[in-house]
Amino acid sequence: MRKPVLHPLRPRIRYVNPRFQGPAVLAFAAIVATGGAIFWRLVDSEFQRVFLHAAIRGHYAFDSTYDIVRDLLAWHLAGLFVGVFLTGSVLVLLLVAATRHGIGKAVDSLRGSADGDLSTPTGTGSIGEFHRFGKKIDAARSDTLASVLKIRSEAAALADGGISPEEFRLRWDELKHRIRGIAP
Amino acid sequence: MSGPEAAGGGPLIHRRYVFGLLLRLCVNFAGGVGILFVILFFALSRSLPGDYEGVFHALRNLSPFLRPILAVSVLVYALLACGSTSALCVYILHKVAGPLYRMELILDQYRSGATTRTVSFRHDDQIQALAHAFNLWIGTLRLDRHRWLATMMDAERHCLQDEATCRAKMEEALRKVAGDMARYR
Numbered sequence: 001m002r003k004p005v006l007h008p009l010r011p012r013i014r015y016v017n018p019r020f021q022g023p024a025v026l027a028f029a030a031i032v033a034t035g036g037a038i039f040w041r042l043v044d045s046e047f048q049r050v051f052l053h054a055a056i057r058g059h060y061a062f063d064s065t066y067d068i069v070r071d072l073l074a075w076h077l078a079g080l081f082v083g084v085f086l087t088g089s090v091l092v093l094l095l096v097a098a099t100r101h102g103i104g105k106a107v108d109s110l111r112g113s114a115d116g117d118l119s120t121p122t123g124t125g126s127i128g129e130f131h132r133f134g135k136k137i138d139a140a141r142s143d144t145l146a147s148v149l150k151i152r153s154e155a156a157a158l159a160d161g162g163i164s165p166e167e168f169r170l171r172w173d174e175l176k177h178r179i180r181g182i183a184p
Numbered sequence: 185m186s187g188p189e190a191a192g193g194g195p196l197i198h199r200r201y202v203f204g205l206l207l208r209l210c211v212n213f214a215g216g217v218g219i220l221f222v223i224l225f226f227a228l229s230r231s232l233p234g235d236y237e238g239v240f241h242a243l244r245n246l247s248p249f250l251r252p253i254l255a256v257s258v259l260v261y262a263l264l265a266c267g268s269t270s271a272l273c274v275y276i277l278h279k280v281a282g283p284l285y286r287m288e289l290i291l292d293q294y295r296s297g298a299t300t301r302t303v304s305f306r307h308d309d310q311i312q313a314l315a316h317a318f319n320l321w322i323g324t325l326r327l328d329r330h331r332w333l334a335t336m337m338d339a340e341r342h343c344l345q346d347e348a349t350c351r352a353k354m355e356e357a358l359r360k361v362a363g364d365m366a367r368y369r
Binding site: 017020021024025028029032033036037039040043044047048051052054055058060062063064065066069073077080081084085088089092093095096099100103104106107110111113114116117118119129133136137139140143144145148149151152155156158159161165168172175176179180181182183184 | 196197202205206209210213214216217220221224225228229230231232236239240242243244246247250251254255258259261262265266269270273274277278280281282284285287288291292294295297298299300310311313314317318320321322323324325326328329332333336347351354355356358359361362365366367368369
């Protein structure tokens with residue numbers, strides 16, 4: 001009987017980039033904390049007022065303090081949810097827009113590089129991680145351009161002639177070696 | 185969330201991904217508010233004394249206890265919501281952060297002169313267009329490199345003939361290569 005072939009399970013790679021995810025996490029935490037602080041301030045002052053009013057008013061037709069503030073608490077909790085969710089949604093949309101802009105510029109730049117434009121800056125903007133990423137792309141393009149220009153000037157110099165056959169052969173081989181070094 | 189920048193390589197960030205993120209955030213925040221409600225419900229739903237005077241005094245003396253109860257409840261909510269939102273952010277955003285990190289490694293590798301392989305992200309990753317654009321650039325460079333080397337090798341074949349022809353063909357090849365490289369600016 002044939003045994004089924006067992007393929008070893010490949011571990012799922014989860015890359016985490018603290019420089020990208022860190023600020024987003026902090027921004028969401030700030031939203032939640034701010035929402036909580038505002039909720040606390042509002043509910044605290046409202047509850048103080050409502051309980052005092054209920055104590056003075058008399059006619060205690062309730063079993064617990066929760067019965068007094070049920071509606072008030074529900075409205076404030078709903079407000080907290082809506083406020084935090086809407087602000088969080090705006091942050092998500094801003095993150096998406098920043099990513100689209102930053103990565104879009106990087107993609108344009110790489111496509112331009114394929115057409116030979118290695119000198120126009122990527123222009124990913126000044127947003128931390130994308131700015132750094134754009135600089136890395138520009139550095140790679142700049143290295144490539146420097147290498148190509150060097151080979152080109154060497155090729156042009158060799159083509160001009162006036163070099164001894166031995167030296168020409170040496171520099172020819174050197175040039176071939178350099179060309180092999182482009183995008184290895 | 186496709187855009188003009190992404191044309192040809194699929195959308196940079198899929199709408200489905202953004203909606204999924206918003207939905208998860210909604211559930212997460214709703215859960216946080218639900219926990220806050222449960223805490224406050226249990227804190228406030230203790231029965232008041234049966235007599236009139238007892239209720240009056242209980243309500244009048246509630247203020248000193250109310251503030252810490254609310255503070256602790258909100259603190260628990262904030263900690264839970266911050267924790268779960270952070271975990272959610274890391275989990276969801278790694279589909280953008282991962283490819284970015286990967287590309288950074290590949291760019292470092294490329295600059296160090298090591299052999300650069302074709303980039304491919306995980307199938308559910310966003311910004312796939314970045315990998316396509318990088319592969320297009322490297323592919324074009326490699327095609328050019330092959331063409332330049334082929335031109336030079338073709339000239340070398342003439343070295344089987346006399347020295348002068350060989351040299352003339354080599355110089356011609358060099359001019360062709362230099363001219364071909366002029367498109368890079």
